[in-house]
Amino acid sequence: MDEVFAGLSLTVLGPGIKVICFWCRLRFGVAASSAAWGWLGPGSDAGLPSPKPAVLTLPPSVVVFTMQGLKIAIGGKGGVGKTTVCAVWAQLFAQDGFDVLAIDADPNANLALAFGIPTERVPAPLIQMKELIAERTGTTKDAPAAYFRLNPNVSDIPQKYWLKVDGVKLLVLGAITRAGAGCACPEGAFLKALLTHTILQRQELVLVDLAAGVESMGRASVQGIDALVVVVEPGGRSIETANNVAKMARDLGIKHVAAIANKITEAVQTDVIRSQLKDIPLLGSLGYSRSVQQVDIERKPATEADAEFVQGLRQAKNALVDLISPGLKKRR
Numbered sequence: 001m002d003e004v005f006a007g008l009s010l011t012v013l014g015p016g017i018k019v020i021c022f023w024c025r026l027r028f029g030v031a032a033s034s035a036a037w038g039w040l041g042p043g044s045d046a047g048l049p050s051p052k053p054a055v056l057t058l059p060p061s062v063v064v065f066t067m068q069g070l071k072i073a074i075g076g077k078g079g080v081g082k083t084t085v086c087a088v089w090a091q092l093f094a095q096d097g098f099d100v101l102a103i104d105a106d107p108n109a110n111l112a113l114a115f116g117i118p119t120e121r122v123p124a125p126l127i128q129m130k131e132l133i134a135e136r137t138g139t140t141k142d143a144p145a146a147y148f149r150l151n152p153n154v155s156d157i158p159q160k161y162w163l164k165v166d167g168v169k170l171l172v173l174g175a176i177t178r179a180g181a182g183c184a185c186p187e188g189a190f191l192k193a194l195l196t197h198t199i200l201q202r203q204e205l206v207l208v209d210l211a212a213g214v215e216s217m218g219r220a221s222v223q224g225i226d227a228l229v230v231v232v233e234p235g236g237r238s239i240e241t242a243n244n245v246a247k248m249a250r251d252l253g254i255k256h257v258a259a260i261a262n263k264i265t266e267a268v269q270t271d272v273i274r275s276q277l278k279d280i281p282l283l284g285s286l287g288y289s290r291s292v293q294q295v296d297i298e299r300k301p302a303t304e305a306d307a308e309f310v311q312g313l314r315q316a317k318n319a320l321v322d323l324i325s326p327g328l329k330k331r332r
């Protein structure tokens with residue numbers, strides 16, 4: 001099933017007995033029908049409940065339905081743990097029933113490794129596909145182009161190039177490394193179109209692993225995302241980067257900006273980070289973990305790190321969902 005259905009239906013069962021029924025079927029294949037109902041009108045002789053006003057108690061799956069399409073980017077200083085967080089969250093959101101699309105938008109693309117994919121199976125970043133970019137932007141693959149399409153059609157690309165790993169779709173975009181080449185070249189137009197399409201048009205829960213620092217925000221390539229999460233390690237430079245990235249995100253109109261403290265070795269470090277982050281709520285604090293390093297060295301999925309680390313990320317994920325949708329019950 002690759003459709004989304006939702007609706008209310010009213011069924012008349014007999015004289016004076018009506019059942020109102022909320023139903024939905026979710027894109028990722030879970031059917032959640034007949035989710036809630038209430039009796040309208042008087043009860044019957046058939047042992048049905050006595051008269052009640054209509055009751056519509058929405059089940060958690062309905063909330064999941066409303067949360068599909070959420071777009072989250074993960075940023076911060078180099079080496080703080082962005083890719084690790086992205087890989088673990090992708091799996092945790094998938095376990096919650098979300099249809100997850102994880103995007104590696106770092107020029108040094110290595111999200112696939114954090115999924116435990118062996119190097120030889122890691123797809124080449126789309127940014128390196130010169131022929132594809134030339135075809136879409138109306139240029140030639142070798143010659144520098146003075147004119148190219150600024151808004152190439154990329155709507156078919158995600159499903160052609162993603163890799164499915166444990167129920168998560170992984171798309172390796174990469175990014176441009178040449179200084180200043182962000183927008184004024186066919187690759188820049190291609191990447192921007194692809195990110196914009198993914199953020200604005202696709203229905204999956206999208207997680208974007210951004211390049212380190214503020215540059216990725218400067219290109220405005222993540223405009224339209226719902227939330228930016230900055231990962232912070234104990235250290236002034238990391239905190240400064242987080243504050244700068246957060247400011248740029250707010251300037252771009254990104255509504256929700258939050259942080260995760262990572263590689264904490266003493267509780268007081270979390271307090272320092274919390275006090276120095278300017279109006280950025282802390283979703284959670286993760287300890288420095290040898291097992292995170294160990295699974296990295298052994299090229300295993302980041303989700304195989306110790307249970308405490310994964311649980312810390314689960315709580316941080318839930319805190320983010322709370323932040324985005326206060327008052328909604330979540331499926332956990």
Ligand SMILES: Nc1ncnc2c1ncn2[C@@H]1O[C@H](COP(=O)(O)OP(=O)(O)OP(=O)(O)O)[C@@H](O)[C@H]1O
Nearest residue numbers: 078079080081082083084212263287288289292296
């Ligand atoms: N809580 C942690 N404890 C110990 N090591 C960690 C922790 N989180 C991440 N690491 C390790 O830190 C290193 C950098 O992590 P990661 O690649 O996730 O960071 P990054 O922010 O994505 O880096 P980059 O800026 O290069 O993309 C990796 O070796 C990873 O295993």
Ligand SMILES: [Mg+2]
Nearest residue numbers: 082083106209
């Ligand atoms: Mg990374």
